[in-house]
Amino acid sequence: MITKAIQNAFNTAQRKNWDHTYWAFDIHGTIVYPNYSATKIPTTFYPYAKECLQLISGRKDVVMILYTCSYPHEIEQYLKFFKEQGIHFRFVNQNPEVVNEAYGFYEQKFYFNVLFEDKSGFDPEQDWEKIYTMLKNNKTEACILPEMPAFIN
Structure with a gap:
């Protein structure tokens, strides 16, 4: 589940003394409902997506x-x-x-810690609210988040 990936990213960042992690976000079917239009971009957010992305945007x-x-x-x-x-x-x-480093070749696949992508199992109808709650309960900028078994399947 995505909250476990977020938990792991924050834990790794603290363990390795990183200042930040990288989160990649798909748009259609993840952030906004697709409209299947070739002329107008969709702008209807999934529940909690906008609020969650605003919270994440404010994090250093x-x-x-x-x-x-x-x-x-x-x-x-x-x-x-x-x-x-x-x-x-x-x-x-x-x-x-x-x-590129000894541990990874990033010329054809860029590096990220967390991927928000409906085709990889992200469920925008349910996951955004869980992420929002998780991040609202974690007020600090960089820390190990407490274990949240209610969010982890």
Whole structure:
């Protein structure tokens, strides 16, 4: 479950003394309901998605990456739309801050700690509320989150 991935990312960051972690977010079917239109981007958020992304945007220990197959002109529209909502992505489909090292080759797959993607099991109808509750209960910027068995399956 996504809350376990978040828990693991924060725990790893503290153990390795990292300042932040990287979270990648798909748009369609994850943040907003798809509208299947070729001319207008969808703007209807899943419950708790907007509030959750606003919380995450305010954290100094999370770098947000937009992870999308949208066309470049749509990405511009999305970035503007999200910015108007107080949601800020640092990168789009890349993470130039993590380069190739002995432990990983990142030229064809960028590095992230947590992936929000409906095709990988993220359930926007249920998971956003759990994440929102988890983050609201954790007021500090970078710390090990307490174990939350109610959220972990």
